[in-house]
Amino acid sequence: MDRQARSLQLLLLAGLLALAAFPLVGEKFYIQFITKVMVMAMFAMSLDLLVGYTGLVSLGHALPFGLAAYALMLVTPETQAAGIWWSLAASLGIAAAASLVVGLLVLRTSGIYFIMVTLAFGQMAYYYVHDSSHLGGSDGKYIYVRPALELLGWKPFDLENSTHFYYFALALMVFVYATLRVLLASPFGRVLAGIKENEHRMRMLGFATFRYKLACFVLAGMLAGLAGWLAAAHDGLVNPEMLSWHQSGQLLMMVILGGMGTPAGPIVGAVALKALELVFQGWTKHWQLLLGAFIVLSVLFVPRGLTQLFAWRRRG
Amino acid sequence: MAEPLLRTENLRRDFGGLTAVASVSLECHAGRVHAVIGPNGAGKTTLINLLSGELAPSAGRIEILGREATGLPAHRVSQLGVGRSFQRTNIFMSFTAFENCRLAAQSRLPSSMRFLRPAARYRELNEAAERALDLCDLGSQKSSIAAALSHGERRQLEVAMTLATRPRLLLLDEPLAGMGAEESARMVELLRKLAPGHGMLLVEHDMDAVFALADTLTVMVDGAVLASGSPAAVRANAEVQKAYLGETGD
Amino acid sequence: MDPVIFLIQVLNGVQYGLLLFLVASGLTLIFGILGIINLAHGSFYMVGAYLAFSLTERLGSFWLALAAGVVLAVLLGMALEWLVMRFLYQRDHLYQVLLTYGLILIFEELRSLVWGDDVHGVQVPQLLDFSIPLTDTLSYQVYRLAMSAICLAIAAGMYWLIQKTRLGMMIRAGSFNRDMAQSLGIDIALLYRAVFALGVALAALAGMLAAPVSSVFPGMGNQVLIISFVVVVIGGIGSVKGAFVAAILIGLADTFGKVLVPQIAAMVVYLLMAAVLLWRPQGIFGRA
Numbered sequence: 001m002d003r004q005a006r007s008l009q010l011l012l013l014a015g016l017l018a019l020a021a022f023p024l025v026g027e028k029f030y031i032q033f034i035t036k037v038m039v040m041a042m043f044a045m046s047l048d049l050l051v052g053y054t055g056l057v058s059l060g061h062a063l064p065f066g067l068a069a070y071a072l073m074l075v076t077p078e079t080q081a082a083g084i085w086w087s088l089a090a091s092l093g094i095a096a097a098a099s100l101v102v103g104l105l106v107l108r109t110s111g112i113y114f115i116m117v118t119l120a121f122g123q124m125a126y127y128y129v130h131d132s133s134h135l136g137g138s139d140g141k142y143i144y145v146r147p148a149l150e151l152l153g154w155k156p157f158d159l160e161n162s163t164h165f166y167y168f169a170l171a172l173m174v175f176v177y178a179t180l181r182v183l184l185a186s187p188f189g190r191v192l193a194g195i196k197e198n199e200h201r202m203r204m205l206g207f208a209t210f211r212y213k214l215a216c217f218v219l220a221g222m223l224a225g226l227a228g229w230l231a232a233a234h235d236g237l238v239n240p241e242m243l244s245w246h247q248s249g250q251l252l253m254m255v256i257l258g259g260m261g262t263p264a265g266p267i268v269g270a271v272a273l274k275a276l277e278l279v280f281q282g283w284t285k286h287w288q289l290l291l292g293a294f295i296v297l298s299v300l301f302v303p304r305g306l307t308q309l310f311a312w313r314r315r316g
Numbered sequence: 317m318a319e320p321l322l323r324t325e326n327l328r329r330d331f332g333g334l335t336a337v338a339s340v341s342l343e344c345h346a347g348r349v350h351a352v353i354g355p356n357g358a359g360k361t362t363l364i365n366l367l368s369g370e371l372a373p374s375a376g377r378i379e380i381l382g383r384e385a386t387g388l389p390a391h392r393v394s395q396l397g398v399g400r401s402f403q404r405t406n407i408f409m410s411f412t413a414f415e416n417c418r419l420a421a422q423s424r425l426p427s428s429m430r431f432l433r434p435a436a437r438y439r440e441l442n443e444a445a446e447r448a449l450d451l452c453d454l455g456s457q458k459s460s461i462a463a464a465l466s467h468g469e470r471r472q473l474e475v476a477m478t479l480a481t482r483p484r485l486l487l488l489d490e491p492l493a494g495m496g497a498e499e500s501a502r503m504v505e506l507l508r509k510l511a512p513g514h515g516m517l518l519v520e521h522d523m524d525a526v527f528a529l530a531d532t533l534t535v536m537v538d539g540a541v542l543a544s545g546s547p548a549a550v551r552a553n554a555e556v557q558k559a560y561l562g563e564t565g566d
Numbered sequence: 567m568d569p570v571i572f573l574i575q576v577l578n579g580v581q582y583g584l585l586l587f588l589v590a591s592g593l594t595l596i597f598g599i600l601g602i603i604n605l606a607h608g609s610f611y612m613v614g615a616y617l618a619f620s621l622t623e624r625l626g627s628f629w630l631a632l633a634a635g636v637v638l639a640v641l642l643g644m645a646l647e648w649l650v651m652r653f654l655y656q657r658d659h660l661y662q663v664l665l666t667y668g669l670i671l672i673f674e675e676l677r678s679l680v681w682g683d684d685v686h687g688v689q690v691p692q693l694l695d696f697s698i699p700l701t702d703t704l705s706y707q708v709y710r711l712a713m714s715a716i717c718l719a720i721a722a723g724m725y726w727l728i729q730k731t732r733l734g735m736m737i738r739a740g741s742f743n744r745d746m747a748q749s750l751g752i753d754i755a756l757l758y759r760a761v762f763a764l765g766v767a768l769a770a771l772a773g774m775l776a777a778p779v780s781s782v783f784p785g786m787g788n789q790v791l792i793i794s795f796v797v798v799v800i801g802g803i804g805s806v807k808g809a810f811v812a813a814i815l816i817g818l819a820d821t822f823g824k825v826l827v828p829q830i831a832a833m834v835v836y837l838l839m840a841a842v843l844l845w846r847p848q849g850i851f852g853r854a
Contacts, residue, residue, distance in 0.1 A: 051660070057659065057660050057663065059663065105840055105843050105844065106843070108843055108844075108847040109799075109843065109847045109848075111659065112597065112603050112659055112803060113799055113803065113847070113848070113849075115603060115659060115663060116603075116795040116796075116798065116799050117799055117839065117843060119792060119795060120792060120795060120796050120799070120836055120839055121836065121840075123792050123836070124832075124833055124836035124837075127832035127833060127836075128830075128832075128833060130832075131829075131832055245788075245792070249605075249667045249670075252660075252663065252664060252667070253664060253667065253668075256660060256661070256664050260660075286675045286678060286679060288671045288672075288674060288675045289671065289672055289675035289676065289679075291668075291671055292668040292669065292670070292671030292672035292673075292674075292675065293668070293672060294668070295664060295665065295667065295668030295671070296650065296665055296668040296669065296672070299661050299664050299665040299668070300650075300653055300665070
């Protein structure tokens with residue numbers, strides 16, 4: 001492994017250790033803030049599977065995220081906790097099903113059409129949820145009790161506790177990261193890389209590329225669903241904004257700014273963007289102006305993302 | 317003679333009002349090289365696109381290895397045992413030469429929906445890639461990024477990738493395109509080495525290569541077959557001389 | 567449905583569709599010729615509406631405001647192209663998406679700074695502020711008819727551009743080629759700037775025309791943008807004819823949808839898009 005890759009690896013390891021140690025010294029506000037960032041990082045990693053690994057630029061990735069969140073809301077009773085496994089199954093199931101249906105339609109297009117139709121379907125879901133009073137309409141609905149895990153009367157952890165939730169999210173984030181690394185190196189991952197580089201040649205070599213893209217789309221949707229479940233459980237609130245294209249757009253920003261096609265890039269991007277938001281919000285009410293300017297300048301001057309600074313080379 | 321690897325019957329392809337390929341019937345046999353020549357715009361590349369499945373014929377039939385292949389999409393044609401190389405180099409530029417061939421070999425796995433074991437650990441794929449690279453004299457370059465290879469080496473890689481899929485029939489579209497004298501000679505040697513083990517349909521402009529390799533020669537002009545037969549017979553054909561060979565004098 | 571009500575819905579649908587055409591044609595031209603996907607296109611619509619609001623107040627006349635607004639929009643377009651857009655031409659769509667998304671944020675906040683976040687109204691110009699009676703109880707606003715007429719006039723102008731000029735020929739061929747254009751003596755840099763400015767002006771004009779009818783509010787740009795994308799997808803990227811047909815189709819579908827199936831009214835347009843995707847993924851007049 002070359003020196004630059006090694007230094008990035010070490011940095012990530014250091015980051016992981018810092019994250020693991022943080023709740024021992026941090027305030028509750030920051031524990032919750034970092035939990036949110038970790039959930040965003042998972043969400044961003046799921047989009048990177050589409051954008052960075054396979055070259056499918058989706059502007060509608062908020063769809064499975066938001067639907068999974070709403071699924072948790074729907075299966076959570078008014079005053080009780082939903083079971084973790086059962087609610088996860090529901091959220092991931094809805095995310096996968098929605099991604100399957102949408103994927104069958106949108107993967108018939110490519111390039112700029114693909115960007116536009118994913119955006120459009122995302123908006124369709126947004127309007128459906130926004131206009132449905134039984135789903136809470138534009139205000140959304142609350143989730144009063146976080147999901148709970150109970151094994152024969154024993155509760156190994158309590159998600160109502162911020163620190164427990166933090167470690168739960170951290171574990172899942174590491175899990176998603178590891179999953180993507182394994183995927184990247186697997187035969188499936190190599191097909192995705194080939195599709196991104198030269199889909200035509202892949203077909204000519206005998207690969208039925210459509211089904212691989214569809215599988216990728218569904219998988220990415222499920223991972224986004226996982227992030228959606230976590231976001232809903234953590235915030236205790238689901239609203240249509242979780243399905244908005246602003247959500248999708250922000251997410252794309254994180255992936256691109258952090259560096260695409262690398263497992264760590266989205267994490268860096270999520271951290272950077274959330275940190276920037278926090279900073280800008282502290283300066284002015286009109287912080288989106290600064291964020292927008294930052295994005296424009298980044299694209300013009302640092303095109304390959306922040307991890308470019310480490311010159312991480314993808315192994316061919 | 318044994319079953320032909322490839323057989324077309326009155327193959328035709330129209331683009332709106334233009335007929336690019338009109339009523340082409342030809343055959344390819346194992347161990348034989350069938351060269352297709354003709355001036356630019358004769359429909360040679362369209363023909364290859366029809367055979368490889370990139371284009372669907374407007375009329376006519378294609379039979380590959382005894383199976384009905386008319387209108388099959390490209391990836392299905394490939395899985396029948398057909399390898400196609402491109403006139404304009406069509407490889408994975410950011411992958412190493414080895415990875416290019418390894419991925420090509422991976423296409424022969426029953427399915428690539430495998431998510432756990434790293435692809436690099438599939439020994440049979442690594443061996444297939446090595447074999448293909450060695451056959452094409454690229455063994456020493458296997459760790460080079462494709463974009464860093466010379467034009468001639470990339471053309472060789474183009475062929476190596478095709479070989480890594482273990483095809484029985486090779487459709488080669490101007491493999492010598494853009495090559496200098498030395499590189500061309502090497503490529504001709506490679507093709508000569510490959511000929512006995514495969515059936516080969518070769519589209520080329522380089523007449524020296526064509527006459528050195530071809531067992532059967534077909535001349536196409538304006539989408540139709542002008543003459544077809546042994547190279548000597550075709551060369552002596554008056555019409556062919558008038559329409560093509562005499563003028564270009566390659 | 568009562569025939570007069572039906573007529574009113576058709577007129578509304580066509581009017582909405584024509585407005586969409588203005589926005590979508592700019593979008594499709596910017597993509598077809600410049601190769602840029604521009605998410606900020608909806609912002610220009612919004613800017614147009616807010617300009618109509620401010621300029622009408624200052625200048626006292628809607629028509630003057632319209633003229634001034636178009637001029638300002640063209641200048642804005644040229645400045646934007648020169649400052650930012652021209653660095654996007656050969657780049658991956660991904661970066662175009664990202665950068666233009668950043669522009670949306672900037673425009674939204676600038677709008678908030680300059681005009682605030684309130685909803686505003688624009689008076690219908692006096693000249694057209696009356697209605698044509700259709701029955702005893704129903705009448706139709708003449709302003710809306712005028713809007714449609716103006717949009718049709720512009721559509722006619724674009725038709726002339728596409729059908730009767732060399733540039734239009736290249737657009738129709740679907741393969742806008744820089745070298746080919748240059749060999750025809752066209753100054754590419756100037757052309758790109760002009761096309762972008764035209765796109766901005768069209769979107770802004772649409773916003774200005776719509777202001778008296780739909781009022782002026784934050785977020786109006788986003789709504790229009792996404793529908794315009796649907797128009798372009800259904801019509802086929804790069805095809806102005808496609809944008810026209812698709813826009814009218816969508817205008818009618820949306821209007822009748824609100825009347826016939828109000829529960830899923832907002833989704834009708836997307837269902838239409840899904841249907842087109844199933845049948846012809848490249849759009850009605852798009853190239854395969």
